[in-house]
Amino acid sequence: MNITQEKIDNLNAVIKVQLSESDYQANVDKVLKDYRNKASVPGFRKGHVPMGMVKKMVGTSAMVEEINKILSESLQKYIEDEKLDVLGNPLPKLDEQQKIDWENQKDFEFKYDIGLAPQFEIELSEKIKIEQNIIKVSKSDIDKYVEDLSRRYGKMSNPEIAEEDDMLFGKFEELENGSVKEGGIKNSSVLIIKSVTDSNLQKSLVGAKPGDNFELDPKKVSEHDSDVAAALGIKMPELASVNNLFKYTVEKINRITPAEINQDLFDKVFGANTINSEEDFRGKIEEQMTKGLAGESDKKLKADIQDELISKLNLELPNDFLKRWIAATNEKPVTPEQIEEEYDQYAKQLKWQLIENKLIKQFDIKVGYEEVVEFTKNLLKQQLASMGLPTDDDKDLTDTANRVLTNQEEARNIYMMIYDNKLIELFKSKLKLTPKEISYEDFLKTAYTKR
Numbered sequence: 001m002n003i004t005q006e007k008i009d010n011l012n013a014v015i016k017v018q019l020s021e022s023d024y025q026a027n028v029d030k031v032l033k034d035y036r037n038k039a040s041v042p043g044f045r046k047g048h049v050p051m052g053m054v055k056k057m058v059g060t061s062a063m064v065e066e067i068n069k070i071l072s073e074s075l076q077k078y079i080e081d082e083k084l085d086v087l088g089n090p091l092p093k094l095d096e097q098q099k100i101d102w103e104n105q106k107d108f109e110f111k112y113d114i115g116l117a118p119q120f121e122i123e124l125s126e127k128i129k130i131e132q133n134i135i136k137v138s139k140s141d142i143d144k145y146v147e148d149l150s151r152r153y154g155k156m157s158n159p160e161i162a163e164e165d166d167m168l169f170g171k172f173e174e175l176e177n178g179s180v181k182e183g184g185i186k187n188s189s190v191l192i193i194k195s196v197t198d199s200n201l202q203k204s205l206v207g208a209k210p211g212d213n214f215e216l217d218p219k220k221v222s223e224h225d226s227d228v229a230a231a232l233g234i235k236m237p238e239l240a241s242v243n244n245l246f247k248y249t250v251e252k253i254n255r256i257t258p259a260e261i262n263q264d265l266f267d268k269v270f271g272a273n274t275i276n277s278e279e280d281f282r283g284k285i286e287e288q289m290t291k292g293l294a295g296e297s298d299k300k301l302k303a304d305i306q307d308e309l310i311s312k313l314n315l316e317l318p319n320d321f322l323k324r325w326i327a328a329t330n331e332k333p334v335t336p337e338q339i340e341e342e343y344d345q346y347a348k349q350l351k352w353q354l355i356e357n358k359l360i361k362q363f364d365i366k367v368g369y370e371e372v373v374e375f376t377k378n379l380l381k382q383q384l385a386s387m388g389l390p391t392d393d394d395k396d397l398t399d400t401a402n403r404v405l406t407n408q409e410e411a412r413n414i415y416m417m418i419y420d421n422k423l424i425e426l427f428k429s430k431l432k433l434t435p436k437e438i439s440y441e442d443f444l445k446t447a448y449t450k451r
Helices: 021-038 051-081 139-152 199-205 225-232 263-270 278-313 319-329 336-362 369-386 394-404 408-430 440-447
Strands: 002-007 012-019 086-092 108-116 129-136 155-157 167-176 186-192 213-216 246-257 432-439
Touching (some): 002 051, 012 051, 021 051, 051 086, 051 108, 086 319, 108 319, 129 278, 129 440, 139 263, 139 278, 186 225, 186 246, 199 213, 263 278, 278 336, 278 408, 278 440, 336 408, 369 408, 394 408
Antiparallel strands (some): 012 108, 086 108, 155 246, 167 246, 213 246
16 A cells, blocks of 8 residues: 655645555455355355355445555555644545446555645734723613513413513414415414514504414514524424414413512522622622623634634635535535535635634643533532522532533533633733623624624
């Protein structure tokens, strides 16, 4: 076997693998012998089928399979040995492989395109200037939070006539030509009157009674597509193809009577006798909101730093190769037009991933398992506290955290959160951050615009 590399440019190369018969034949013979011992062929006892017949039956397919195994293993080893920083996976030059005569050839040559990651250096210093939002919690923010808490801990009732603050529970049914569509979308869910974006529909729902039905455009029941999809019981990508009107039949009216702002509410939210006055209650809420909003501010700070570093470094990628790789590896077929439409966002994410990996290595950022367990325990404490449950059993918290971390996806998300936090602290210590006080309302207007 001989493996060589031909560099096209700084971002693209071709790996050439040459195989002779001696590289694969012993493996093929072993496979054929095993097949012969197990094969059931009419007229022959098991294990006594002539090898010539076995080769004629499965010889070529066995050879192709073994060669593919050797190629996969040798390519991976070559990339590791040569310390090639590849993006995606090697892509075979299909036009050349189509010329192979598997029936008669003994020696083979395979060529693979590879995309290489750009080489770059990062200097984090005060030369990089970033505006940092400091979100100021206002009295109206606290008022709204108190109102939300009083509703969350309020009492539920089911009146006969809906008012503007009520929620309706009912059934969505897709219509076609004015009638319920056979095999169409049907789903029962909650409709919050105040969230309905169609003002005329919102007004008509006030005064609704169980049994009433309304013809509506489901995309106007909320400004958030995720809420609309959930209401219809479908996945987000399916929403784009929903064009028909729906019938919504009211089955029940849900009304929440807010809880009074008193000791009972204080105890439910923060635990028995933790808070003893409305002033302290609002102060604790302000403290929690400030802490939570600092996290939101950090998310925007990271996004702004991401944009700045991507722009400053101006990394180049093997774009043509990556587009081919996306098309070749996507679970569902994608058109060139779809790839072009989404490629810029994909490229931005890939560039940031390269930058993050570089920083983690450059500044020797590590996350240990014990650290992950403690972080998970704190997340669990917050969750339990929000439900008014005790959080002082450390052994139980540790056991629960370890169970959570057996879920690979959960564990990966928690590791990513900790790495994110450490990168934010790194940026705060190295870059020139200019604090800017901003209201929560103004922050929301700028923080979540499409980047």
